[in-house]
Amino acid sequence: MTADDSFGRLDDDDYPAYTMGRAAEMLGTTQGFLRAIGEARLITPLRSEGGHRRYSGYQLRIAARARELVDQGTPIEAACRIIILEDQLEEAQRINAEYRSAASRNDTSTSM
Numbered sequence: 001m002t003a004d005d006s007f008g009r010l011d012d013d014d015y016p017a018y019t020m021g022r023a024a025e026m027l028g029t030t031q032g033f034l035r036a037i038g039e040a041r042l043i044t045p046l047r048s049e050g051g052h053r054r055y056s057g058y059q060l061r062i063a064a065r066a067r068e069l070v071d072q073g074t075p076i077e078a079a080c081r082i083i084i085l086e087d088q089l090e091e092a093q094r095i096n097a098e099y100r101s102a103a104s105r106n107d108t109s110t111s112m
Contacts, residue, residue: 016046016054023055029067033076037066040080 024031034053037043043062045053055063062083069079 012056013058014056016056016059018055018057018060020045020053020055023060023063026060027064027067029063033067033070034063036076037063037080040077042066042080042083 018026020031020034024034027033034045034055038045038053043055043059045055045059048054065083066076066079069082070076074082
């Protein structure tokens, strides 16, 4: 991979661009917090060739949400579960909306 390829991927929300230290700094938290939410399986950082954790922008947003809940007094395990359930609910609502849209299109095409 060339330097140009790497710079182009920085806009990719799933590209693991951030080291653990940088991610913790950006979130204003500790590396231990990132390890804890990884152990709770909220996020799974990718590993560099040297075995170091690397985080994507998407993962940092999830971690920031977890930190927000923990800062409000929610235990870390509960915060992780809440975020997982919120994500599942959002996905179910998206699928439901797609089904409703498809059903609506079918109703209008059969009534003509």
